[in-house]
Amino acid sequence: MDKSSKIVYYKLNNNSAVTNIVADNIFALQREQLISAPAITYQIISLRPHNSKGANSDLDKCRIQVNCYHIDYTDLVTLTEAVRTALEQPELTTITIGSTSISVQLISFEGLNPSFDNNSDNEGIYYCSLDFIVTYGR
Numbered sequence: 367m368d369k370s371s372k373i374v375y376y377k378l379n380n381n382s383a384v385t386n387i388v389a390d391n392i393f394a395l396q397r398e399q400l401i402s403a404p405a406i407t408y409q410i411i412s413l414r415p416h417n418s419k420g421a422n423s424d425l426d427k428c429r430i431q432v433n434c435y436h437i438d439y440t441d442l443v444t445l446t447e448a449v450r451t452a453l454e455q456p457e458l459t460t461i462t463i464g465s466t467s468i469s470v471q472l473i474s475f476e477g478l479n480p481s482f483d484n485n486s487d488n489e490g491i492y493y494c495s496l497d498f499i500v501t502y503g504r
Contacts, residue, residue: 368410368413368428369426369468369502369504370410370413370426370428370430370500370502371394371408371410371430372463372466372468373461373468373470373473373500373502374408374430374432374453374498374500375392375394375408376461376463377452377453377455377461377473378392378406378408378432378449378452378453379392381448381451381452383448383451383452384406384445384448384449384452387404387441387444387445387448388404388405388406388445391404391405391406392405392406392407392408393405393406393407393408394407394408394409395407395408395409402437403435403436403437403491404434404435404436404437404441404442404445405434405435406432406433406434406435406445406449407432407433407435408430408431408432408433409430409431409433410428410429410430411429411430411431411497412428412429413426413427413428413429414426414427414428415427416501424503424504425471425501425502425503425504426501426502426503426504427499427500427501428499428500428501428502429476429497429498429499430497430498430499430500431495431496431497431498432449432453432495432496432497432498433493433494433495433496434446434449434493434494434496435491435492435493436491436492436493437489437491437492438492439492442480442492442493442494445494446478446480446494446496449496450475450478450496453473453475453498454473454474454475454498455470455472455473456472456474457472458470458471458472468502468503469502469503470500470501470502470503471501471502471503472499472500472501473498473499473500473501474498474499475496475497475498476497476498476499477496477497478494478495478496478497479494479495480492480493480494481493481494481495
């Protein structure tokens, strides 16, 4: 797992407003079929260095998509707000995951897209995709 995925998982899994809703149903890339909503998945959309004019940088910028799933639309809105609050970070922070320290420069919210999937299970499921840019030290 790369650093950006570790950052997202760490921040979501260590936020009680998020885990009170989804428990430990936080997954990279896809939700397991037997796991019911509410749940969260996350994936890297793009990763690029944050180079300066004259040199390579020690920073990477990663676009991450976080998908929230719930069977109730009102509860989905609550979950997406909790995820946004857990991830948005306007200032430098260092987080420690195991024996690795990661310098997180900035996590900015880029937007969201709610939807409904009526092919999921019998009743269908509401979901919302949230986009974030994570800037961190390599």
